[in-house]
Amino acid sequence: MSVQETDSEVKEKQQELARCIDRLVHTDGTHPTAIPSLRLIRTSTVSEPLHTVHEPSLCVIAQGSKFVALAQETFQYDPASYMIASVHLPVCGQIIQASEDSPFLGIQLGISTDQVLDMMKETSSAWRGKINSGRGISVSKTKPLLLDAIIRLVRLLEMPQDIPVIAPLIIREILYRVLQDEQGDLVRQFAVIGSHAQCVARVIQLIHSGYDQPLRIEDLAKEVNMSPSSLHQYFKKVTAMSPIQYQKQLRLQEARRLLISESMDATHAAYKVGYESPSQFSREYTRMFGLPPKSDVKQLQDSLYQGI
Template sequence: MFNHEGSHLRNELAGYIEKYTGMDGTYSTPISALHFIRASSETELVHTIHEPALCIVVQGRKLIMLAQECYVYDPSSYLVVSLQLPISGQVIQAAPERPYLCLRLDFDKHQIFELIKSGQETPPKKSGSPKALFVSPMNQALLDAVVRLVRLLDAPEDIPVLAPLFTKEILYRILQAEQGQSLKQFAVSGSHAQRIAAAAQLIERDYNQPLHIAKLSAAVNMSPSSLHHHFKEITALSPLQYQKQIRLQEARRLLLSETSAAADAGFQVGYESPTQFNREYARMFGLPPIRDIKRLRDSLDFGTHGT
């Protein structure tokens, strides 16, 4: 439970997010890795490829789905995504008088590695496969560090020097928390987590090419069975399922941003059969491609709500 100071810090964060948003949507800030999200009503399920980040809900509640796993977080907790993941998100608590307010701080494994290398954080202990996504209870030390980072928006001349320091402290606080061990492993060369992160990066890079498990496992120095096991443990998806979701997300982006026909979009992302593409697209997004894109284009706020 938070004391009075914790509640005050949350209210201060809410004030900053309202000040720098004003309307529903996702907003960048003068701190390049920091983004604010606002929604005045509950949303439909939004599919996205989520980059590594810390996400903190200041007001409201969010549901995140990764394959068959569901996570809910609110002001009492925070979400960490350790590698690129195809996830679905839905604001499940928001109202005009009390909107959903969230901040996202992007980071990469090199920042974690530097903390460990500098001796400011202990190396990870050997353990089972970590999760690429986790929700942890919020603590006041982390919240305090986040507020100090956000306050820099009022002192832009301090951002170049102090933002990297406060971000480093935020990552340190996450690593010190109960599930920090999971995050550490993604930064350590040779760990299962690091190899799976490399495999995921290769799949994403060549998502429109046939996936050869033997070649992929050799590239990350794992056996095919070990790759499949640890990939599923860490991402909740098999390598093929991961590729399929990347392909379908990209096809949807192509259809929204261009005048591509459904068959052309399917072909561009690696599908040889339009029938298979239409079937798998509808299974993931709820409607066949053309109807889904029409629904999105008819919506005034499609794609505006981030995690």
């Protein structure tokens, strides 16, 4: 099949996927579905930059465009490409193409290390060890076979009686397609016991479980049988930041949630997420979000009221 024929087939399937999503969701937002790991996304306006922790997942756009910033790196994807995150990563995302007439439409499918390991065991898709570690997020060109499987998965939402039996099979097919793709090794590396990437993934779990506690790189390195210098090196390769920078982003994102969702004052939020100095918290919060805590919360609340 020629490149032109492949591109034409991908475009047709993108349009079909967009129609499927449009039939199922009619309001903006991220919508959970009867398939636990699958969420449908619809947005009719260009969004402000949103700080969040991206879960391990496959993200496919049927209509619109988005960029995701990881530290100083930016990943842009659209219907011609898909994004996959292999570990939890603090990112800043923004939908950059969307309108009332042509809303942003996409899907997010959660993936797990166990799923990757199971697929590797049952196929010849062994990790070839070509790379010691790479970014925990990557963007690849969308292929027709991958899109076809995703369309069939989304269509199952209109046949809920079939979901328990058929959804796991299609999800396995989707994961198989991803592992066979050009970025397959970047996904496999996080499932291989003893690989540098798998050790980094374990450290990420440890930081998440104790983000409000003092971070000691020596203790983390000991947990995964690495030297502190090696852990620092490979952690930065995967996340584009140091363990301390990673923890700081988690703390600040959680503090922002506490300020907005629980109406907590800045000092209380600072202590809650592990800061010992409210003034340091305010400086780092301002550096990350562009405004001091009180002003940032007011601006966010005003924008929410304007949207009502």
